[in-house]
Amino acid sequence: MEYDWNFAIVWDYRMVLLRGLGQTVLLAGITIVLSTILGLVLATLRDSRIPLVYPVLSTFVSVVRAVPVLVLLVWMYYCLPILTGLKMNGFTTVTIALSIYSAAFYSEIFRGGIRSIDRGMIEAGQSVGMTRGQVFQRIVGPLAFQRIFPPFVNQCILVLKNTTLAGYVAVPELLYLGQQISVRTFRPLELLTAVAVLFIVTIVPLTLLAEHIEKTFHNKYYR
Amino acid sequence: MPLLEVRDLHKSYGALDVLKGIDLTVDPGEIVGFIGASGSGKSTLLRCMNHMEVPTKGIVMLEGEIVGVTHKGDRLVPRPARDLSQQRRKMAMVFQHFNLWPHKTTLENVMEGPVTVQKIPKAEARDRALAALKRVGLKEKADTYPSRLSGGQQQRVGIARALALQPQVILFDEPTSALDPELVNEVLNVIRSLGEDGITLVIVTHEMRFAREVCDKVIFLDEGRVADMGSPDHIFGTTENPRTRAFVQNYFG
Ligand SMILES: Nc1ncnc2c1ncn2[C@@H]1O[C@H](COP(=O)(O)OP(=O)(O)OP(=O)(O)O)[C@@H](O)[C@H]1O
Ligand SMILES: [Mg+2]
Numbered sequence: 001m002e003y004d005w006n007f008a009i010v011w012d013y014r015m016v017l018l019r020g021l022g023q024t025v026l027l028a029g030i031t032i033v034l035s036t037i038l039g040l041v042l043a044t045l046r047d048s049r050i051p052l053v054y055p056v057l058s059t060f061v062s063v064v065r066a067v068p069v070l071v072l073l074v075w076m077y078y079c080l081p082i083l084t085g086l087k088m089n090g091f092t093t094v095t096i097a098l099s100i101y102s103a104a105f106y107s108e109i110f111r112g113g114i115r116s117i118d119r120g121m122i123e124a125g126q127s128v129g130m131t132r133g134q135v136f137q138r139i140v141g142p143l144a145f146q147r148i149f150p151p152f153v154n155q156c157i158l159v160l161k162n163t164t165l166a167g168y169v170a171v172p173e174l175l176y177l178g179q180q181i182s183v184r185t186f187r188p189l190e191l192l193t194a195v196a197v198l199f200i201v202t203i204v205p206l207t208l209l210a211e212h213i214e215k216t217f218h219n220k221y222y223r
Numbered sequence: 224m225p226l227l228e229v230r231d232l233h234k235s236y237g238a239l240d241v242l243k244g245i246d247l248t249v250d251p252g253e254i255v256g257f258i259g260a261s262g263s264g265k266s267t268l269l270r271c272m273n274h275m276e277v278p279t280k281g282i283v284m285l286e287g288e289i290v291g292v293t294h295k296g297d298r299l300v301p302r303p304a305r306d307l308s309q310q311r312r313k314m315a316m317v318f319q320h321f322n323l324w325p326h327k328t329t330l331e332n333v334m335e336g337p338v339t340v341q342k343i344p345k346a347e348a349r350d351r352a353l354a355a356l357k358r359v360g361l362k363e364k365a366d367t368y369p370s371r372l373s374g375g376q377q378q379r380v381g382i383a384r385a386l387a388l389q390p391q392v393i394l395f396d397e398p399t400s401a402l403d404p405e406l407v408n409e410v411l412n413v414i415r416s417l418g419e420d421g422i423t424l425v426i427v428t429h430e431m432r433f434a435r436e437v438c439d440k441v442i443f444l445d446e447g448r449v450a451d452m453g454s455p456d457h458i459f460g461t462t463e464n465p466r467t468r469a470f471v472q473n474y475f476g
Contacts, residue, residue: 118322120322123316124316124318124322124384126273126311127315128311128312128315128335128336128339129312131305131308143325220368221368221370223371
């Protein structure tokens with residue numbers, strides 16, 4: 001089959017596509033900030049000694065992780081308003097759904113990173129007289145950061161990809177707009193290719209930067 | 224007054240009684256060695272001394288003050304974190320696996336205690352840290368990260384980190400048992416020289432020859448009790464205690 005490619009259409013709609021990319025990045029940005037904060041809170045609280053906090057939060061994390069994120073989103077968009085009378089627009093709903101969903105993963109990443117720090121590092125801190133806070137600030141925090149960084153970046157990339165689900169509730173992110181234009185212009189091949197390329201040029205530099213930082217840590221401290 | 228005193232110290236983990244009533248004293252300038260079979264509670268005792276493990280019963284006294292807890296009426300209550308910090312600073316510890324912080328240079332490892340805990344100005348702490356590194360023969364490694372040092376060098380940095388705190392006593396938990404045999408002596412020589420300078424040392428060790436040469440007093444721990452205690456000549460020679468004799472014989476053949 002000969003297909004007559006016409007990428008001029010992509011150029012014609014460049015502003016729309018860029019607006020979609022803008023929306024995608026905004027959605028991802030807000031979600032990453034919110035879910036990082038929520039993830040930190042979850043990670044800290046789960047190890048707290050307050051009764052009931054641990055079982056409640058760990059159940060929460062397990063439940064959230066077991067639900068496909070699209071199901072969570074659609075449920076929050078269609079069912080939650082009926083159950084609670086609370087009405088939110090698509091953007092807000094996606095942000096909240098993605099943030100809750102991602103927070104469960106971020107919290108596991110943070111917890112795992114902190115727990116992976118050798119007890120000996122902590123004991124050395126105690127032995128010179130550091131308080132718990134100082135041990136965290138000077139020793140465990142920085143060491144855990146190095147461990148957490150790679151999976152953290154990974155999770156951020158997943159968030160960026162997951163924003164494509166926002167189209168299900170009519171938020172005009174990149175994929176949603178790309179599909180709309182392709183329906184209108186009968187040029188899905190060009191437009192969907194353009195969507196894919198825009199995702200790639202956004203995500204690949206992030207991956208490279210993350211790898212570079214990781215390598216810098218390694219070369220500086222462990223070689 | 225002894226520098227360090229352990230009174231009727233008990234420690235159990237659940238049903239497991241690890242320490243079953245330890246009494247001992249360490250005088251200023253004294254070098255005290257602890258020997259005993261694996262699992263006899265040597266590490267646990269050391270960790271109770273600086274309150275990294277909280278005793279089940281009994282107390283540890285440093286310079287006449289109870290470590291980690293204080294009297295409130297006739298009850299013992301935990302001390303404020305600041306107090307415990309200062310007490311721990313006075314009992315620096317050297318670990319079997321060095322436990323240097325990999326994200327800090329040698330110098331930063333040594334400076335960390337003085338700066339963070341003692342709040343000494345950076346420049347002064349730096350001088351103090353460099354002096355401590357010089358003391359263990361590693362001044363030229365000040366800007367190196369621990370991963371690039373040999374085990375023997377790492378342990379000497381561990382000793383410098385302890386020295387920089389200007390402690391009243393240094394607690395060593397098997398400082399050479401994670402080292403390749405050819406690296407053991409460089410560390411033992413540093414420890415020996417600290418003793419010659421009059422620093423009070425408490426050393427858990429499996430190096431019997433070293434204990435015999437260097438210690439003023441050797442304590443044999445057996446199943447969570449002080450089974451025998453005395454001069455090296457007593458422990459490694461004249462003791463009548465059959466358990467001590469059997470244990471020591473194992474090493475000297
Ligand atoms: N945190 C803990 N929880 C439970 N049991 C412990 C704990 N720490 C130590 N033990 C137990 O206490 C006993 C004494 O341990 P300890 O490490 O003090 O022995 P040790 O004399 O230092 O031995 P080694 O020569 O092997 O270092 C062991 O049976 C050990 O399993
Ligand atoms: Mg031990």
